[in-house]
Amino acid sequence: MVSTLWFKCNERDMFFKLRSEEPSNKSKLRKSMVWATTCSGSSYTKTKEILAFCDIPFMPSTTFTSDEREMDIVLEDAKDASLDKAVEEEKAAYLEEIRSNGAVVNDEQPIKLEVSLDASWGSRSYGTRFTSASGAGVIVGEKTKKILFVACRNKRCSICTREQRKGKTEGKTSPKSHKCYRNYSGASGGMEPDIMIEGCVKLFKNSVWLTKITTDGDSTTVSRIKNHVKYGPTIEHQLCCNHVLKNCGKKLRELKCPKDVKEIVSNNIGRITLGIRSAIKHCAEKTKGADVQNLYKDIRNAPFHVFGQHQNCRNYFYSKRSTVVKQPMRNIEDSSITNRTMVDGQLNDEELKQIDEVCHVEQLIKSGVWSKIQAIVNAVAAKAESLKYNKTSNM
Template sequence: MNSAGTWATVTSGISFSQFENVLGVLDVPAMSKNTFLKKEVEVEKVWLKHIDNALVEAGIEERRLAIEKGDVDDGMPFITVIVDGGWSKRSYGHNYTATSGMAVIIAERTGQLLFLGVRNKYCCICDRATKIGMEAKPHLCYKNWDENKPSTAMEQDINVEGFKMSEKMHGVRYKYFVGDGDSSVYAKLVQNVSYGRTIQKLECANHCIKNYTGHLHKLAADKTFPPDSRKLLKQSIPRLTAAARGAIRHCADEGETVDDSISDLKNWPYHVFGEHAQCRNYFCQKVESNENLKIITNAKLLDEITALVSRLEQKAPRLIKNKTSNAAEFYMSLLAKYNCGKRINLGQRGSFQRRCYVAGSERSCLGTKPI
């Protein structure tokens, strides 16, 4: 009964105190906190065993598919993977001090989990013993990360470990990987993985467009520009972002070149603001123009927008395949559910790590479900 209660607590995305409150309302006695922690360790073994088996099976399938497709270099099959990482608490863009972090490597072709790693820089038992100047009693310690190292480096370290193990674990190399705008992961892979110089990064199109949209909104809110031009830009942001996303998608679907993609990206702001001289027939047959481009140009907003577009142009070679990290984001959404929405500190005695395993177990059970 206690094991079932512990299983239900973790997989419901709540903590022991919430579990205790529910049973209290029902007038049912709950197990002690120590019993709950012991049972949590027991059920962790079940989840970990399931994930280990799922990783092996996923690797076998990916290797088979790569060989069938002829994706082999120097006698070693290669595949495309999706990588992403997260932490046990929200950073809000500036507070990267989480005590635990994790990262996943997911096969792009099948959507199956290939590697899951967790780093913990804190153990409450070790910390208490240190504070009172005593040696910690024998215990299961989850601390595997130097507390003096930055939490932001956890994702890089886990990905390096996963890439290093790809040949031994799955018999494949991760030649291409899809990731967000974090360039530090790619640099570490090139430096530390035996086949690092052959690894190529593909940008997540959704992340690039999200960043582009965010900067457009900042421009529209910048009061150094005239009000009429800012209002026009704000109204046009949905079209500007949809246009950029459409250009990336079209070039991938039609097998067009990087130069074609760059040409479309450069032209889209002009198209949105009414200038169609450089528009291609697949999306526009208009010839007339309007005053919107003049308003934006006179306010010098067009120069700012063009500068933002140039960032996308620089990434065009890595956007040409229109890849996204949706599979990894899906895992992160599962983890957020089990991780109590990052509202509770679960990084003291391995609870965060166990919930990573639960999310991984569910992700493996869902298999190649469309995302």
């Protein structure tokens, strides 16, 4: 990418040399082109073709590969430095919170952090089922929302595969010397636990314990972490509320309902998930996750509340920011019931009677849908212990 231009002065018969890049930059332009090609998802061949149309000469492929290797080392060092800095910031935020509460910090004790973790690998569900041979995972701090650890797993190496094919045809037994990126063998579903165990071990060396972990529902990962780290029994597993409610709503929408109740159910699915979310938020904010028993009851009661049966509803079911109750029930002519200001947050017996007149529970029971709705909601209620803090893994 560096060009040297010679200019001749006809009057004085002198030559002048100009370069497209200063020698002191040490091929900065060339390496910038390699970096831009890699980050844009392009390749050496594509970049060479684009520059050829502009009549600009491009570097040889060997130079391009050599610069890629150099940048790989630089990026790896930069990544490690960034992760170490993020860990120190997370520890500082945790210690600041402890000191602000008046507690004494023991420097000899490990720092106990709350984190969210997740991993991903590509898959194809249509046609022939396919699972990607590569995956990545991250651990994110709860206080700073910064990445504390990141790693990749690869089941294949393109150079090894190519050399193995050549070996079969040309009789070679070993591949040429190269940096092999294959670092995992096994099912793709095992990549996430493997990455997270590595992250926990690395953080443990920095005197960091992960005592509260939020995931999207993969209990296998947390159970393997508990078995592989020294402080495993102290780890508390919390589920991502967004994922749990998303799956709940998906299952409710997939229900096959008779025509006479199909509209009633479909119009209230959002209210069911919203009611569950409100119960979780109430437990997290008002009781700091201590009232799990009532959270379990409130989640199970959500369908009853939505479809008009309020005998087991607690006071906060009717309280809103303006403390006004708005029940979108049909066939209620008295608006003073549906839009009245609550004094004590509880409907009286007379009002409950009038609301019960439009209760859809009996209709749903007769149609056979009610038991299916309860089964889906009860499955969420069974996870109340892991939902009590209203944690999410979405940053």
